[in-house]
Amino acid sequence: MSTHSDSAAIQESVALETGSRLPEAHAGRAPRPRRASTYAGFDFDVMVVGAGSAGLAAALTLGRCRRRVLVCDGGPPRNETSPAVHGFLSRDGIRPAELLRLGREQLAPYDTVQLREIKIKDITRQGQGFALVGDTGGGREFAATARKVLLATGVADLLPPLPGMRELWGRGVLHCPYCHGWEVRDQPLAVYGRGRTVTGLALLVSRWSRDVLVVTDGPGHLTQHARLRLRREGIQVNEGKLSRLIGSASGDLKCLEFEDGTQLSRAALFLHAPQQQRSELAQVLGAQLTSKGAVRVDSKCETTVPGLYAAGDTTPGTQQALLAAAEGNKAAICLNEVLTREECPR
Numbered sequence: 001m002s003t004h005s006d007s008a009a010i011q012e013s014v015a016l017e018t019g020s021r022l023p024e025a026h027a028g029r030a031p032r033p034r035r036a037s038t039y040a041g042f043d044f045d046v047m048v049v050g051a052g053s054a055g056l057a058a059a060l061t062l063g064r065c066r067r068r069v070l071v072c073d074g075g076p077p078r079n080e081t082s083p084a085v086h087g088f089l090s091r092d093g094i095r096p097a098e099l100l101r102l103g104r105e106q107l108a109p110y111d112t113v114q115l116r117e118i119k120i121k122d123i124t125r126q127g128q129g130f131a132l133v134g135d136t137g138g139g140r141e142f143a144a145t146a147r148k149v150l151l152a153t154g155v156a157d158l159l160p161p162l163p164g165m166r167e168l169w170g171r172g173v174l175h176c177p178y179c180h181g182w183e184v185r186d187q188p189l190a191v192y193g194r195g196r197t198v199t200g201l202a203l204l205v206s207r208w209s210r211d212v213l214v215v216t217d218g219p220g221h222l223t224q225h226a227r228l229r230l231r232r233e234g235i236q237v238n239e240g241k242l243s244r245l246i247g248s249a250s251g252d253l254k255c256l257e258f259e260d261g262t263q264l265s266r267a268a269l270f271l272h273a274p275q276q277q278r279s280e281l282a283q284v285l286g287a288q289l290t291s292k293g294a295v296r297v298d299s300k301c302e303t304t305v306p307g308l309y310a311a312g313d314t315t316p317g318t319q320q321a322l323l324a325a326a327e328g329n330k331a332a333i334c335l336n337e338v339l340t341r342e343e344c345p346r
């Protein structure tokens with residue numbers, strides 16, 4: 001962990017990192033004077049860690065509130081390998097990268113918002129706020145302070161180590177029928193997993209196709225009742241060990257191959273993979289996680305660490321791009337209100 005108590009060094013570090021990823025609006029501008037609301041020597045009102053749907057939506061609302069914001073973009077979003085984002089009002093079918101490009105572009109008019117390629121690697125308390133340290137795209141170390149921090153760092157899906165799983169993830173291997181069920185409707189589908197998880201997912205997927213096969217890749221740990229429920233919906237169960245998933249060069253699934261050499265043609269395979277947080281920043285500060293590993297937040301999007309907020313997939317609940325954006329928007333409003341209360345004491 002880096003230590004960075006010397007505020008002069010922090011100021012210098014912020015001044016060095018003047019490159020913004022909002023070219024049109026910021027190119028050629030003189031450095032902006034510090035706004036009155038950035039009080040008590042903090043570099044930013046809010047640092048938003050993560051530039052997916054949640055982080056960009058939060059930055060948009062905070063920019064419209066004239067808050068000094070730094071959005072730290074640490075890399076691709078969770079759905080990077082997917083060809084399209086579905087179910088996002090007015091953007092159904094848009095490429096994930098294009099959705100975020102539009103989101104970044106629409107931050108450009110808000111001259112108190114900066115967005116930079118920075119992966120935050122450490123966060124500590126500094127007075128009433130926080131000090132953050134990260135790596136920039138160029139490998140230089142970055143450090144800055146903020147009154148509040150919003151974690152919008154998302155989650156990572158932990159895929160089983162079956163050959164083909166990772167390669168086809170997002171196209172032939174799908175995580176969610178609400179996002180991608182329509183595209184494979186009425187086709188032969190597989191649902192991978194064991195126990196209650198696979199039962200629930202298979203019953204759900206059977207609303208999109210009447211040809212659904214559960215593959216458990218070994219003993220399925222299914223109760224008699226689960227087997228009955230699956231059978232009632234015409235869902236077969238195959239407990240054979242899989243050897244690999246075979247797909248096309250473009251990532252579509254062609255068939256499942258079992259260890260006995262049998263091949264079975266399927267158009268897509270769904271699974272609910274376990275997840276982990278993309279970043280450990282919440283844990284570094286001692287924020288509580290739920291039993292499922294999500295960052296616990298209250299109704300104002302604040303974690304159990306005062307001043308540390310979280311939004312999007314990183315928090316509990318349904319995971320969708322539109323919902324992540326909505327949570328980012330809500331967190332931004334909560335942040336602006338708490339900052340306002342601090343600036344306008346009773």
Ligand SMILES: Cc1cc2nc3c(=O)[nH]c(=O)nc-3n(C[C@H](O)[C@H](O)[C@H](O)COP(=O)(O)OP(=O)(O)OC[C@H]3O[C@@H](n4cnc5c(N)ncnc54)[C@H](O)[C@@H]3O)c2cc1C
Pocket residue numbers: 049050051052053054055072073074075076077078079080081082084085086087088118119120121152153154155157169170175179180278279311312313314319320321322324
């Ligand atoms: C294959 C796939 C397909 C999907 N398809 C759909 C769909 O069709 N429709 C839909 O609604 N949802 C879909 N989803 C779900 C959707 O991707 C998520 O709900 C959404 O991306 C969540 O947004 P987020 O901003 O919370 O997280 P993300 O989009 O994952 O963004 C988090 C960001 O934080 C950054 N980050 C992490 N750690 C750091 C750090 N230390 N410093 C700086 N930055 C950091 C990451 O690089 C990332 O850019 C899909 C998911 C998957 C896996």
